[in-house]
Amino acid sequence: MSVSIGNDLFQSRLSQVLLESDRATGAAQSLFDSSDATDRVQVQNLLSSARTSISATSSSRLVAVLRVPGQDSSTVAPLDSSTFGQSTGVIGTDLRTEVQANNGDQFWQSVTLVGDESTTVPGIVVGSQITVPVAGRYELYIAYSLQDAEATLLFVQQTLGVAGVALVLLIGAVSWIVVRFVVTPLRVAAETSQKLASGDLEVRIPEKGEDVIATLARSFNGMADSLQSQIRELADLSEVQQRFVSDVSHELRTPLTTIRLAGDVLYDQRASFPPATGRTAELLHTQVERFELLLSDLLEISRYDAGSVKLESEPTNLVYLAEDAIDSLRSLAESKGSDLQLVAPGGYLNADVDPRRIRRVLHNLIGNAIEHGEGKPVVVSVDSDAKAVALAVRDYGLGMSQAEVAHVFDRFWRADPSRQRTIGGTGLGLAISREDASVHNGWLQVWSSPGEGSCFRLTLPRLAGAVLESSPIPLPPDDAAAALGEAGHVPGVGGAQHA
Known part of the structure; x- marks a missing residue:
């Protein structure tokens, strides 16, 4: 915005300057054309009147009149004159070349002028040719200060700066509000879900207000309650199952021990039994051993199913x-x-x-x-x-x-x-x-x-x-x-x- 406004101010001032310069040059040339001056004094007075007219018409007091080089020397032609003061050197060679080569056209150049108290200000120099009776062709340069436009642009820039700071603060406030009322609850929900996934079934999201976030919190808490209830039921069932297997194992071990003792006695005396009875004693001994192994393996696999296995590393x-x-x-x-x-x-x-x-x-x-x-x-x-x-x-x-x-x-x-x-x-x-x-x-x-x-x-x-x-x-x-x-x-x- 600052660059765009600066360009607009410059183009507007340039159009105004070119118009004023053209009008001032035309007025001066009309003054020269209607004059019948024939000697040096009259021509000098005529140039002074022309400069006064140019300053009045162009509203600029920086006027320079320089004789175009290459003309025949004349005792009537007045010397170069300039009111540029310390800014005399701002007229560039390129600008002078263009003015000297083209009569009847205007040319301009951006320059830096020396203002009051040796301060520098931006400006524009407009050059054109004029024809002075008896004296010949002269270069006319009128300098215009852009200090007012620069002040306007500085004011606009300051306004934009203040507005930009205010906008940043406003955006920051809006962002804080969004974070406070939207992002923070979502972050809390994410952290709560992570804790719930890690096994903390008691964690819940705080419920505040009646907005969408509060509805989400209530839905999440309801899901967590349901999940906690089902996990507790499964844990209770697992505990009951483990207790049942343990109780059954304990109850089976007593009669199994008795059967094992009786089977060992029969197995040790199998040689005195008839062949069929001895074979039965051997089968009984083998199956009782296998049953003991099966009972131990079932107890072990049930511990894994219940998640109650602890390593002794x-x-x-x-x-x-x-x-x-x-x-x-x-x-x-x-x-x-x-x-x-x-x-x-x-x-x-x-x-x-x-x-x-x-x-x-x-x-x-x-x-x-x-x-x-x-x-x-x-x-x-x-x-x-x-x-x-x-x-x-x-x-x-x-x-x-x-x-x-x-x-x-x-x-x-x-x-x-x-x-x-x-x-x-x-x-x-x-x-x-x-x-x-x-x-x-x-x-x-x-x-x-x-x-x-x-x-x-x-x-x-x-x-x-x-x-x-x-x-x-x-x-x-x-x-x-x-x-x-x-x-x-x-x-x-x-x-x-x-x-």
């Missing part, structure tokens, strides 16, 4: 756990014809884990490898890096298809239901192992291929609560290249990993 070396698990299952492996091998190139590093749960995972994985290894070697590998420790159990037995791999961690699922179990599994071992891995923020993954065997990989963070990014042991295993085929297709990779 301590620095533990997975190699030692693997050695203990291999020793406990070596007799079973020998009976199946499998050779148990432990490979630990860099696994002697501690990890913050619950050793009881990890030992259970190893027992399940190694036991399954022996069960399905078809008498072939079972290799247990342990390795580590700066952030993770991994354990892999590799067998070279039957293997599984990709469809079977997708269900391997399902509860009570068996790849071959007709296959005889030799270690009394309950069908919950891998499901519990997956939960044990997840509660450690770890991964339990599997690769398998029909006829090539399987490889289960357990990866755990070395520090409790850390997030895994990779595993020190590759999956598929390095010796599975033949099963991958030339296209590099992985026949079956699946598993559970903590998100």
Whole structure:
């Protein structure tokens, strides 16, 4: 706005100046044309009268009359005269050249004039030619001050500045009002929703007024109340379920213990029984043991379902756990014809884990490898890096298809239901192992291929609560290249990993 107004003021003043200059030049030329002066004194008096007329007509007292160079010298021609004072040098060479070359036209130039008390003010110099009788052609320059226009522009700029400051303050006030009454409640709603999502079910949004924000607050609080009520109901149901399972387990253990004692007595005396009775005593002993395992697994899986599992972590070396698990299952492996091998190139590093749960995972994985290894070697590998420790159990037995791999961690699922179990599994071992891995923020993954065997990989963070990014042991295993085929297709990779 300031630039636009300044340009308008300049153009308006320029038009006025050119009009006044043209009128003053015409009046002076008319005065010269009607004169009959013949000597130097008369011509000098005529120029003085012309300057007075120009000043009166143009309302400018800055007038310069300069003889056009290149004319014949004449004793009648008066000398150059100027009332520019200290601003005599403002008439530029380009302007003089244009005026000298073009008679009858006006030319102008923006200049800086010296005002009172040696101050500088903007101005315009208008030049044209006049013809003086006997003396010849002269250059006429009239200077106009733009001080009034500059003062007007300064006033406008100050007004615009004050208006701009007022506008900024107004915008600031409006913004504050918007933030106070709109953005702040939305921020409170966002913070409240985050607290609610993090588990603080008691938090609510303050309800004030009857506007849209208040309606949103009431709707949100109603949703929070409903959500809190449903979560409490689910928590109560979970607690009831857990208590029921615990009570049932406690009540079952007493008669089960009695049955176990009686079954042991019969089992120890089975040699003195008839063959059918002895076989019955053996079946009773086996099924009671399996029932005890099933009851323990059901209790454990119910704890995971209820979310009541608590880790008892301590620095533990997975190699030692693997050695203990291999020793406990070596007799079973020998009976199946499998050779148990432990490979630990860099696994002697501690990890913050619950050793009881990890030992259970190893027992399940190694036991399954022996069960399905078809008498072939079972290799247990342990390795580590700066952030993770991994354990892999590799067998070279039957293997599984990709469809079977997708269900391997399902509860009570068996790849071959007709296959005889030799270690009394309950069908919950891998499901519990997956939960044990997840509660450690770890991964339990599997690769398998029909006829090539399987490889289960357990990866755990070395520090409790850390997030895994990779595993020190590759999956598929390095010796599975033949099963991958030339296209590099992985026949079956699946598993559970903590998100």
